[in-house]
Each structure stands twice: as structure tokens, then as C-alpha cells.
Amino acid sequence: MTGSDVPPSFRLAYVPGATPAKWVRIWRERYPDVPLALVEVSAAEAAGLVRERGADAVLLRLPTDREGLHAIPLYTETTVVVVPKDHLVAAADEVTPEDLADDVVLHPLDDALDWERPPRRPALERPATTADAIELVAAGVGLLVVPQSLARLHHRRDLTYRPLRDAPESRVALSWLEDETTDLMEQFIGIVRGRTVNSTRGRPPSPPKEKRPDARERKTGKPGGKGTHRGSGTPRGGKRGKPRRRS
Secondary structure, three states: OOHHHOOOOEEEEEOOOOOOHHHHHHHHHHOOOOOEEEEEOOHHHHHHHHHOOOOOEEEEEEOOOOOOEEEEEEEEOOEEEEEEOOOHHHHOOOEOHHHHOOOEEEOOOOOOOOOOOOOOEEOOOOOOOHHHHHHHHHOOOOEEEEEHHHHHHOOOOOEEEEEEOOOOOOEEEEEEEOOOOOHHHHHHHHHHOOOOOOOOOOOOOOOOOOOOOOHHHHHHOOOOOOOOOOOOOOOOOOOOOOOOOOO
């Protein structure tokens, strides 16, 4: 098929923990004839995938290298610390970095938070991935600080997590190429921003409706209206009578 014969489609990439399900559902309800394909991508490769046109857009975490990219911040994630269920932290509603002073805090190479090193005692080696770090937490090697979505993604029955105050936060953003804001991209932006299906943004205005002629105009070809009657000035519905003979 030629380029013009290829049916339209939209490819959305997302980093682990990002949750595009709601927006994908709305897209499929509004545009059932335009397939939307999901592509999971690592945080390190997310921006590059869009630059290489492997996806039309990507849900990624900020900060990131935004050269040549648009980025709309969507939401900020809660930062949590993942601990074994029998850890002292599990008894608290929330904790601070000072509460982790006596613990080893793991710092995976794919860390989703913008800090040079986690609080307090660092591990001797950095795990390759967040998934590897979760396994080490379960083995009692240390604790792990991550966005809440990643704690949920790697949930285990023997682990739990608590909100961590005074720590860096992760922001999830929608990103795409600066010079390629297509009509489909505009439609997806509208969905993530909560525009309704009746929003006129990005759509041509509807032509004005023509005034329909009334029944009299259709029959006579002349404008109709109240009090209009052909002939003399005799009121509509009036009758002509014979003059009475005078005696």
C-alpha cells in the first residue's frame, strides 16, 4: 500500500508504572476506527523511542532530556519506601529520611527519582533494575525508595510500603516530537487534558444552518408572515356581504 492508503493508527509508549488505561479506553470509545497500540519502554529509552519515531508519544518521567520534545506534565507521584512487613517502618503511617538512618537504602541504576544518592547508608553495589532491588528488599539486604506506582507494580506479599516525606518526587508527563503535532496527537492531548467529545478545539467550525421556509413560503414562493393576505385589505377569514336594501 502507498502512504495515503495506510489506515491511521496511534502508538503510545509508556514507562513501567505509568497507567494509560483510562485514556486508552476513552480513545477506543471515541475513535474506534483508529487503532491505538501500547508499547512498554524502559525509562532510559523512553525519550529516544519517540525521537526515532518508534512511537507517536510516550508517557515518561521527568526530569529527562527534552531536546526536540514537547512535554506536558500530567501528575506527580507519591514517593514511598518499600520495606519487609516485619520492619519497624511498617508500623508508621509515614516516615522521613531521618527514620531510615540505620538502614541500607538501595539505589538501582534505573532509579526513577532525581537524586544523586538515596538518604543515609548506601548499599555497596547498585542493583541493575528496580525489580532486582525489590528482590534484595525481600531478602533483607536493604530498603528501597521509589514512586508509589513502582511499589504497586512490584507488589509482593512479604513487602509493604509507606509514604516518605521530604524526598524527591517523580512527575509523569506526555511527550512527543516538537515538529510533529499531528491531528491524532491533538486528539490524544485533548483526552489526557479532559476535553469532552463535544469540544470544538482543533475542529473546523460547523457551517451556519439555512433557515427553512415556512409552509406558505414553500407553497407560494413568497415570504409568509402573520397578517399577510393576497387581494384587498379584507381581513383574513372575513366575508363580503350584500348591502341591505333601505326601506
